[in-house]
Amino acid sequence: MPPPGVCMNIINARRKKDGYGTTVNPEKFLNQDFQQLKQYCLIRRVRFVDDMFPPDRNSIGEGLLSSTDMARVVWLRPGKLVPNPSFTVDGVSRFDFGQGLVGNCWFLASIGALTFQTHIFEQVVPLQQRYEEDYCGLFHFKFWRFGRWVDVVIDDKLPTIDGRLIFVHSTDPTEFWPALLEKAYAKVCGSYADMNAGTPAEAMVDFTGGVHVCVQLQTPPPNLWELMCRAGQSKSLMGCGTPQGKTSENTVLPNGLVQGHAYTVTGVKQVMSQGTPVNLVRVWNPWGQGEWKGDWSDKSPFWQTVSPEDREMCLSVADDGEFWMTLEDFCRFYSDLDICCLCPDFLDGTSSCHWKTSFYDGRWVAGTTAGGCMNNLESFWTNPQYRVTVEKLFGECSAKQGENSMLMSLMQKPDKRNRRLVQNLHIGFSIFKLTKEVSSILTQSLGTV
Known part of the structure; x- marks a missing residue:
């Protein structure tokens, strides 16, 4: 293993179009395979019940409902709520739904924005799902989670009190894509309660990557x-x-x-x-x-x-x-x-000049690669270092933008499934210009990078 501070040869996590963890071939969240589960349920003629996000109080979580109201919760499938449920009714719109008891306005605001972008919406919400054919109580949705797309499977049992949905509800009582999408995201977060409070940015990134x-x-x-x-x-x-x-x-x-x-x-x-x-x-x-x-x-x-x-x-x-x-x-x-946005075109106003993206996965380890900020000069050099080359622009892009551009962001992966239990640490990064002379010296002393 290279010594601390070395510009390690990290795998470029940019993935091929048909690679694992893409929208075309997403990872199976909690190892649940939608197609296999669907075939099993259709052959056995049973309706799916998700044991990884069961219809019980743990999936609702703590702090949302009083003990009295929690005892009144009944998990019902849409067919028990209305005679003829539908996944969608006359397309999708921001006016299809309203917020329920959980304080997830940040999530619903992001869904409102998502409904404007049909292509992105259909990546997250597979619209071929139906109540009218091959129904077995099983649905799935896709989210981008820390560099990889994941396919999230749920059953369609929804929490109700007195026959009414207690979380997101649709304007048309026969339409259920909003409630099912909310349930899938609640599963990713750990529970409905784990969706309480947040910012639109969090969900928008999870919808788009x-x-x-x-x-x-x-x-x-x-x-x-x-x-x-x-x-x-x-x-x-x-x-x-x-x-x-x-x-x-x-x-x-x-x-x-x-x-x-x-x-x-x-x-x-x-x-x-x-x-x-x-x-x-x-x-x-x-x-x-x-x-x-x-x-x-x-x-x-x-x-x-x-x-x-x-x-x-x-x-x-x-x-x-x-x-x-x-x-x-x-x-x-x-x-x-x-x-x-899927691509930072809006920053410079160009659409014909395509950005190249790379994703790097690393970590700080106490005692070896956690060197602190610039205030800790004696150990700062031990932090992980990554060498990035900003390539020269050619042709039309060079004439439009004039200079090379780079956008960099840092994302912290959670160490727990339940969103409310995740502790966000103070992390950051610094960008330094590496001259040809210094690069040559580093290459000679540390080997080819």
């Missing part, structure tokens, strides 16, 4: 509007959150916004109002109701100052949780904006 950028809206970049427009054009997922208040969570403010709450950014548009351009942001509340009451809200008189075409295109006065506000108000009342 893409690049995440967080913008602090109290000090927004000068090109924020252009960045959001490019993100919309590049089929990105966008979420945002309001600041935590001094009072209890989920307090609805006089302006209609909810404190400490996650929302979805569903659109951006510039309109002309009395000859002046106005930059508007469209936002959606995953509760499915409750909207902004300020300027450019549904009943705002400002809508009478735009063209009839813009008013017809943008305005909906239904209390569906979706509303418009100016970019200035958006920055004033929201704390952060999360943008997640």
